[in-house]
Amino acid sequence: MDGTDPGTVRDAIETRDPLPGTAGFAGVVDGQFVRDVLGRRPLFVDADDPGEWAFERRTLGDPKSVSPGTVRALDGFEESSGSEYSAPEDCFWALPSPDPVSDADDAVAAVRAAVLDRTRAIGASGESDGSQSDDVAVAFSGGIDSAVVAAGVPDAPCYVAGFEGCHDVAAARNAAAAMNRDLRVVELTHDDIREGVPELVDVLGRTNPMDLSIALPLVRVAGRAAADGFDRLALGQGADELFGGYAKVSKAPEDPRVEADTVRGARRELLGTIPDQAERDVLALRSAGVEPVTPLLHDDVVAAALALPGDLLVDGDRRKVALREAARGVVPDSVRTADKKAVQYGTYVSRELDRLARQAGFKRRMENHVERYVRSLVDGGEPEID
Structure with missing residues (x-):
């Protein structure tokens, strides 16, 4: 369990309390995947084998994020979107909607x-x-x-x-x-x-x-x-x-x-x-x-x-x-x-990333020119410009 102790999560499940006094949590407790209502800690399952999970995506073959607010059995996942497992409407915890304080x-x-x-x-x-x-x-x-x-x-x-x-x-x-x-x-x-x-x-x-x-x-x-x-x-x-x-x-x-x-x-x-x-x-x-x-x-x-x-x-x-x-x-x-x-x-990072993209031949008139530059860096710096 990342972020808190299993006992706190068990109490939150029993009381259905979405804000049990933590800064977020994720992991497995009592045979169930859990992730806090605001998803402050990452948790991933493998799309090829949903029983495989990790806090770090690179250890899995096809990692998908567990939706925030989830409480679900290890074998209870079905893919609901391209990037997440479990649908938000099915999540166990929901963020409160209190009336505003009048004073x-x-x-x-x-x-x-x-x-x-x-x-x-x-x-x-x-x-x-x-x-x-x-x-x-x-x-x-x-x-x-x-x-x-x-x-x-x-x-x-x-x-x-x-x-x-x-x-x-x-x-x-x-x-x-x-x-x-x-x-x-x-x-x-x-x-x-x-x-x-x-x-x-x-x-x-x-x-x-x-x-x-x-x-x-x-x-x-x-x-x-x-x-x-x-x-x-x-x-x-x-x-x-x-x-x-x-x-x-x-x-x-x-x-x-x-x-x-x-x-x-x-x-x-x-x-x-x-x-x-x-x-x-x-x-x-x-x-x-x-x-x-x-x-x-x-x-x-x-x-x-x-x-x-x-x-x-x-x-x-x-x-x-x-x-x-x-x-x-x-x-x-x-x-x-x-x-x-x-x-x-x-920090000027966005500006300088754009500058480097244009210097590498990825002009602003090109669709997604900065992301194309990013992909060229990942591919070893070889530009793919058409």
């Missing part, structure tokens, strides 16, 4: 309590004296998400990756200075793309440029942290999905990228992307030698976020309103209120 102060206080508890627990060694473990580093971009995580482990070093002159490195330097933190910068190069992309394709089984542009800086940060002796990497993953950090959520229902007609409904749609993202990030980081720690995706934080009213997710031009309010006094205001770019853009 804004109470709602923010609940978020603050959950976030502080879970981020401060990152460094706990489990010893009765409450001593801190020194095996954790923080992936740090200078935004509110990674800043509140870093605040929970004040002695942990912070790491950021990016190409020269990129937004994330500049933001991380400013935030680290404001928080008086040790920041270690991993400068990316074109060789990191040329060498790292084929490795990631092998690990993830994906060739789409978006996933690779997100995973590459994470892997490089993780590799540097591992080389420095750290076993775990704490990240702010999940905050945008839970707290309304995306423009398409803030613009609902006008934004065509979401079907929902409310901010809360759009946020709910975005939560459905977490399993795919978590699979990508966990596989990538583990391949680099660290175990990811995602306190903002803990059940306690999820429960508090789900109860937020729409105006504590988005209020005019402000996004992640409740999280920013909860972080008052925890991180400097300059960090708490700062805007942030998506990692693939803030």
